[in-house]
Amino acid sequence: MPRSFLVKKHLTNKKPNYGILDSKADGTVHFLNILQLYVSIVVFLIPTPASMHFPQVDRLPSRDTSLSLHSSTQDILYPLSVSHNNLLRDSHSGLEPLGTMEPQTFLLSQDFRHLEERGSMPNPLMGLVHSSVSQERFECFDCHKAYFTFSGLAKHRQLHCEWQCHKYFSCKYCDKEYVSLGALKMHIRTHTLPCVCKLCGKAFSRPWLLQGHIRTHTGEKPFSCPHCSRAFADRSNLRAHLQTHSDIKKYQCKSCSKTFSRISLLSKHEESGCCPQS
DNA sequence: CTGGGGAGGGGGCCC
């Protein structure tokens, strides 16, 4: 199990984005995404009587299937990525800003109604639609590029912005988020633990961690201290050990000027009451 | 309580 100290604090309430991974990995799914996208576009562009009501979408395209939309309550929640926090800023159509939203916000349906009144409609899949009298504009949620046609925006989203604009990749096993897909994949290994020790069955996230662990069985200690006879199985631990030979200790208490070889020791010292003000 | 060793995870870089 991953240690709790390694769990990043979840800064937002955003939901997992695993559809991104799935759709990238599977070309069939990707095709279905496009199909579903255009169905949504057609539905969206069909004018409805009186005022334009936002289409009742049951689900987003599969890239966002984890963000299923439900209308069981009066308000439908429309998820937005963190980069959408400036969604309501409109630099192209002359609309005044509607206010600043928290990064993790979900738009409520009343927000859409509000946008309707201002002549601007959001599409949960891609961006805002500014339907002025003369012509419509289609603006990307993420990079705010404007297009005269919905297909133009769709193409932009599919070919250019879809990946570049997504700032976070969320773990499906926990609520951690990463700025890159590679970092997320690496993190997921801490859940799946694919590297298993044949001697004791203990599992690790990365091969080199397993290698280090195997040294605890073999007793191999390839990292020797040049100052004493000690040897270590792990280079990091040798480095920590070398600090004990150093006259200069890097970490100093601000209150009593006592120095420590490790920041963890300084932290313990401060927590023990030397620096009650800090 | 303090210091140090053992063990393991995350991010970054390179190939």
Add this chain to the structure above:
DNA sequence: AGGGCCCCCTCCCCA
């Protein structure tokens, strides 16, 4: 893109 490696960090445990 993925694996290997390195550095840094943290916690646990023990003397």
